[in-house]
Amino acid sequence: MGQMNSNHLYYSEKNLKEKTEELSEKLKKTEQELIELKGTLEQKVIERTVEVNGLLKDKIRFIDNLSHDLGTPLTPIITLLPIIKNEVSDSKTIELIDVCLRNAEYIKRVVNNARELAELGSIDLLLKKENLLEIINEMNIKYEDIFKSCNIEIENRIDADVFIKTEKIRLMQIFDHIASNAVNSMIDKGGKLTFESRSVNKNGDSYVQVSITDTGIGLTRDQIDHIFNEFYKTDESRHKLDSTGLGLTICKTIIEKHGGKIWADSHGKGTGTTIYFTVPSDKVVYTRSFF
Numbered sequence: 001m002g003q004m005n006s007n008h009l010y011y012s013e014k015n016l017k018e019k020t021e022e023l024s025e026k027l028k029k030t031e032q033e034l035i036e037l038k039g040t041l042e043q044k045v046i047e048r049t050v051e052v053n054g055l056l057k058d059k060i061r062f063i064d065n066l067s068h069d070l071g072t073p074l075t076p077i078i079t080l081l082p083i084i085k086n087e088v089s090d091s092k093t094i095e096l097i098d099v100c101l102r103n104a105e106y107i108k109r110v111v112n113n114a115r116e117l118a119e120l121g122s123i124d125l126l127l128k129k130e131n132l133l134e135i136i137n138e139m140n141i142k143y144e145d146i147f148k149s150c151n152i153e154i155e156n157r158i159d160a161d162v163f164i165k166t167e168k169i170r171l172m173q174i175f176d177h178i179a180s181n182a183v184n185s186m187i188d189k190g191g192k193l194t195f196e197s198r199s200v201n202k203n204g205d206s207y208v209q210v211s212i213t214d215t216g217i218g219l220t221r222d223q224i225d226h227i228f229n230e231f232y233k234t235d236e237s238r239h240k241l242d243s244t245g246l247g248l249t250i251c252k253t254i255i256e257k258h259g260g261k262i263w264a265d266s267h268g269k270g271t272g273t274t275i276y277f278t279v280p281s282d283k284v285v286y287t288r289s290f291f
Contacts (some may be wrong), residue, residue, distance in 0.1 A: 028272035041187070057122075061214045067115035070107065077104050106244075113246035117230075120253045127165040127258065131145070132208065133158045135168060136195050139175040143183075150183055151190030158197050163282035164208050170254045178212050178275050185216025185273065199281065206281040207260060213274040219266035227264055228252045248275075255279070 081104065085097045133156070140147070140154055146152060164171075182193050194213045201207065219227065221233065226232045231245035248262075255262040260278035 011143050015255050043102060061246070063118040067111045067118065071111045071115070072106050074104060110244045110246070113244045113250065117246055117250050117253065120250065125167040125257045127167060127253075127280065129163055129187065130159070130166050130168050130171070131165050131211070132162040132197060133160050135166075135171055137174065139172060139179065142227060143179055146183060149195070150187050152183065152186055153190075153192045155192055155194040158195050162208060165280040165282055166258065170257075174254055174277070175212075177251050181247060182212065182214035182216060182273075185214055185218075187216045191215035191272075200278060200280075205259075207278040208281045209273050209276060209278045211276045213272060216274040218269045218271040219264065219273050220268060224264050224266060228262065251275075251277070 001115040055082075079100070081097055081101050085094055088097070089096060101249075136156060136158055138158070145154075179193070186193075192213075192215045196211045196213070198209050199206070200209045223234050227234065228248050228251075230249045232249075233245045253260050253278045258279045260280070262275070262277040264273060264275050
């Protein structure tokens with residue numbers, strides 16, 4: 001009996017050793033396959049990245065060429081239509097000319113915005129120290145007559161000691177697009193446009209979070225989810241000619257080139273809208289976090 005138990009133990013140990021060796025070989029083979037798969041995936045990622053970058057460059061070239069081709073014939077149309085309008089006296093003809101002018105001006109805005117977006121895709125920003133309050137005051141002066149005519153009150157809560165790193169002309173583009181949208185949302189009843197800022201931190205880097213709040217028509221959740229998409233319009237009929245659907249896309253591109261982010265918030269129709277964005281601060285230490 002002792003001999004049988006001894007033999008049984010021997011064969012069990014031998015069998016266990018063989019199984020262990022077999023499992024070890026399978027693990028080595030699987031490990032090798034995973035290494036090969038990783039290499040294949042990395043190569044595919046590289047190839048797809050090159051492909052995507054190529055498509056983006058093609059898109060930029062297409063938009064740039066299309067903008068140029070559309071913009072060239074628009075110039076004489078927009079120049080000549082007012083001259084023709086002054087030469088006619090028939091009210092119906094004048095009305096038709098005005099319709100043509102409005103549509104030509106709209107195409108011009110689309111062309112300019114598309115060209116602006118294409119340009120942004122191929123440049124790097126030169127960020128310099130700027131005073132945020134001075135930039136907003138400059139923008140408010142630019143829009144002063146429009147704000148007054150639309151009965152829009154400005155409340156500027158930006159402190160005088162807020163300094164940011166930005167390319168001023170690009171930041172002014174952001175304020176232009178956001179202010180234009182705000183005016184359109186309050187044009188019927190007037191309202192208030194409020195500017196605020198606070199210090200925030202992302203992974204040890206200092207940012208300034210800017211908020212621009214209007215008391216206009218507000219946005220639905222679905223609209224908030226899409227307003228930064230190219231050619232998206234909150235006007236469901238898409239007939240409004242005062243918006244190209246590219247303004248906030250341009251803002252998003254500019255902010256991302258600052259290393260920041262942009263988003264919107266609204267509590268629904270009739271509650272107004274707030275646009276938030278972050279840009280690098282010229283100061284060093286902040287304590288709040290927004291990411």
